[in-house]
Amino acid sequence: MAEMSDYCPICGGNISxxxxxxxxxxxxxxVVVRHVPARVCQQCGEDWIEDTVAAHLExxxxxxxxxxxxxxxxxxxxA
Ligand SMILES: [Zn+2]
Incomplete structure (x- = not known):
């Protein structure tokens, strides 16, 4: 998994x-899981899910x- 940072590695936009x-x-x-807590790029919409959340999804x-x-x-x- 990519390291979390405040800037999107894809487009350089802010992540929040x-x-x-x-x-x-x-x-x-x-399987569709809605409202998964994630870090989302404000510019391109790419999202990153943390390991603990990913384990739950798994x-x-x-x-x-x-x-x-x-x-x-x-x-x-x-839930
Ligand atoms: Zn981006």
Whole structure:
């Protein structure tokens, strides 16, 4: 994972705290996680998710894969 900084490595824009939508294609299904806390570039919209959050997302993806759902939508604000 790239190191966190205040400037976007892609466009050089300012990065600040925000939220992102995470999607994972499982092949047989899909997982969508909304309102994921992330660092978001104000200029190009690129987002970076911290390791602790990424680990949480990984668990959601694993659970969805085991559950065998076609589409799983999780909203972290509602969780
Ligand atoms: Zn950027």
């Amino acid at each position: 705290d925000g939220s992102a939508t995470f999607t994972a294609d499982l092949g047989s299904g899909m 668990k959601i993806v694993t659970d969805a894969r085991v559950g065998g759902k076609i589409v799983e939508v999780v909203d972290l604000l509602a």
